[in-house]
Amino acid sequence: MEDGENRVKQEDCSEDKLGPGILTLTNKRLAFDKTQARIMDFTKRMGDTVLDVPLENVIKIWKEGLFIKKVCFTAKTNEGEQTYKFGVFNTKSWVKSIEQTMKE
Template structure:
């Protein structure tokens, strides 16, 4: 993490296209790290950071789904606009927290 960056929220989850990993929200960015798990010893290890998006690049945040609820966001990337959908436990809390951090980031 960068100087002055604080972890706000973190959860072990899965993304529709990226697979399983850990979603982290800080006061400056959203990041997704792949994880490697071993069933034999119940260990889980962080892998590569495959998603690192600054909060000012996030265009839209929403939640969707009835049974399989997901927190979703669209962001500007080098490849254009991309949409990501994460299966987190509390989609309503994630959505509100991301929106709050974006607002605070833009007001700095």
């Protein structure tokens, strides 16, 4: 993390295209780090940061799903606008936290 950057929320989850990892919301960005787990010895290792989006690049935030709930956002990236969908535990809380952090 950079100077003046604080973690607001973090959760172990999975993204539709990127797979399992850890979604992190800070006061400056949304980041997703891939993880690798081994069932034999119950270890989990952090991998590469595959998503690092400044909050000012986030265009739209919403939640979707009835049984499998996801928090979704669309962001401006180098490849154009991209949509990401994360299977988190409490979608309402994530949407509220992201919106509130973007206002501050």
